[in-house]
Amino acid sequence: MAVDMRSAGEADLIRPVQRAVPLRQAVYESMVELVVSGRLNPGEHLVETDLARQLGVSRQPVREALHRLQAEGWVDLRPNQGAFVHEPTDNEVDQLLDARELLEVETARLAARSADAQAAARLRVICHEGEAAVKAGDAEGFITANNHFHAALADVAGNAVLAELAAIVGRRMRWYYRLAAPLRGETSCAEHLEMIDAIAAGDEKRAAKAARQHTERTRVAYHRTVQS
Amino acid sequence: MAVDMRSAGEADLIRPVQRAVPLRQAVYESMVELVVSGRLNPGEHLVETDLARQLGVSRQPVREALHRLQAEGWVDLRPNQGAFVHEPTDNEVDQLLDARELLEVETARLAARSADAQAAARLRVICHEGEAAVKAGDAEGFITANNHFHAALADVAGNAVLAELAAIVGRRMRWYYRLAAPLRGETSCAEHLEMIDAIAAGDEKRAAKAARQHTERTRVAYHRTVQS
DNA sequence: CTAGCGTATTTTGGATACAAAGGGCCCTAG
DNA sequence: CTAGGGCCCTTTGTATCCAAAATACGCTAG
CATH class of the missing domain: 1.20.120.530 (GntR ligand-binding domain-like)
Structure with missing residues (x-):
């Protein structure tokens, strides 16, 4: 994770600090990192609210990232139950x-x-x-x-x-x-x-x-x- | 499309009218239908607000459906520009x-x-x-x-x-x-x-x-x- | 003591509201 | 008349808010 996304938009240089990638992209990358690095264990229940707080963003980008993560097989999304880290076999x-x-x-x-x-x-x-x-x-x-x-x-x-x-x-x-x-x-x-x-x-x-x-x-x- | 999703949740029977699928699923299916049937032309710019209004839902499910549609190659999503119906070659x-x-x-x-x-x-x-x-x-x-x-x-x-x-x-x-x-x-x-x-x-x-x-x-x- | 029901809490699903980026249009100056 | 720049409007990206569903817990009755 490493990056604290909250500071991504703040200006500390003169040029208008373009955040090249959308937030959901950053969230997605962070979460792949979290999964691959093993800091999120297989089967673990991912609570949107918690992730959002930890990453310093709102739930919205987290949700979109989770959907993409599902499409790529990193997590399993169960309706009305949320995301679970995929358990590899x-x-x-x-x-x-x-x-x-x-x-x-x-x-x-x-x-x-x-x-x-x-x-x-x-x-x-x-x-x-x-x-x-x-x-x-x-x-x-x-x-x-x-x-x-x-x-x-x-x-x-x-x-x-x-x-x-x-x-x-x-x-x-x-x-x-x-x-x-x-x-x-x-x-x-x-x-x-x-x-x-x-x-x-x-x-x-x-x-x-x-x-x-x-x-x-x-x-x-x-x-x-x-x-x- | 045919179905008006606004009425999906209304009870006209005694049993509690479970809406089996989430809205975004319904939106997704409607949009596949729209694309496949040719009612949305290749290259056409899909405006989230319009789609949402036409389908009678908010922008949220539409967005999620669009992301899924992109993953499956139906539409191309350009950052900050929105979705365009994929042009097949x-x-x-x-x-x-x-x-x-x-x-x-x-x-x-x-x-x-x-x-x-x-x-x-x-x-x-x-x-x-x-x-x-x-x-x-x-x-x-x-x-x-x-x-x-x-x-x-x-x-x-x-x-x-x-x-x-x-x-x-x-x-x-x-x-x-x-x-x-x-x-x-x-x-x-x-x-x-x-x-x-x-x-x-x-x-x-x-x-x-x-x-x-x-x-x-x-x-x-x-x-x-x-x-x- | 156990099984079943009901409630309360947690968490997702969806809607609305707000901010920022992009594109088009018009106006002006050369 | 054309090229450049700036403003406005449209549309996306993000945040907050509300409603509905699911689970977990506790209570009561047998």
Whole structure:
């Protein structure tokens, strides 16, 4: 959370202090942070009034943020009962990974089809940002870069719908990423680079295979993590 | 739209007239209807105040409905400018069909894997409902049954994430369905039955092939429709 | 002592009121 | 006549307020 939004609108500089994002956006981000960081426990009942007071805003933006959070699977909204932090299950992460594999393999294939040196270069840059975050021990930064990479990949593939579906899955994965990802940041980046090489070469089969392997290894890493 | 929501809470029977759904749900459904039916034109600017007045509710439920509509791709929400009815493109329908094919084929495969006579029977019932709607010339009923079928299929497959992604794609497809679906209701049902048979037999390959064909024929039908 | 009902409190759902940002229009100056 | 600037109006974003629903607790009767 960190930011106290009450001060966001107050002028301490000459220029008219434009608050770039709407409040509900800030609230949304804060709440994702709260959930992902584990400060809100799964199953916990989120009371709008309390959240509003804690964040220093009215209930209105909180409500809108909660609706968005529901749409993205962070919370479950029960009519007349309010929001409950979503309780992730082992089953769910496997299903997410299945979906991710399906989307990712296809995306990689499409990306390879429209092979483009410039696009590959862009992907490499993002990939290296992830590596840098790993080296700096910045887990959150790595996850961000990771999502960036997958989004950029979808962009290269040129299918906005696939990109969006991948983004939905990706957002939900964040929850689990926090468990497994930090452990394999470096290998993950290496796998991304292999995908990029295949795509740059326009080799659909190799790209698909690399994507499949990448997802599969993520799955293995996750299961190893939760076991221990 | 048809329903005037103001009267929804009034008692005309002895039992306490429970309004089953929240207002925002009703507003959401009305607005989907308005968009799909073409009474709201693509690109049109939706003013919250006007919608609220026309539907006989306050701005609050309208706002929440608009947010949900955005999440589902019906409208585009520009900050500080409000909602605009999404403008569909030919490209987009192809991307949707690509995504649908990907999801549907995998779903059919999974469903076949967990073959189950009871599940197949359930699917057949839904399928026949669709046929009945076609025979009655009820286009909207067919589309509903159609979505029902795909949802049930995803349910049989046992992957809730895939089911949800398929539902997202399905909702967006509704827009285009209205153009193409009525023309091929009967053949569509026949294709569904072929999928069901394959699934009941536990034949993954045949189920996948049937799903692929089904999507492909939908695509052809759509393109034929928009050309003319 | 237990089960069932009724009430009271809590919390959400919806409405209204207010502030701020954006866009369009008119007016003026070059 | 055209380009630039400023004002006004429209529309969204946020806050507060009221009503309705759900749950939890306590009381009473069997």
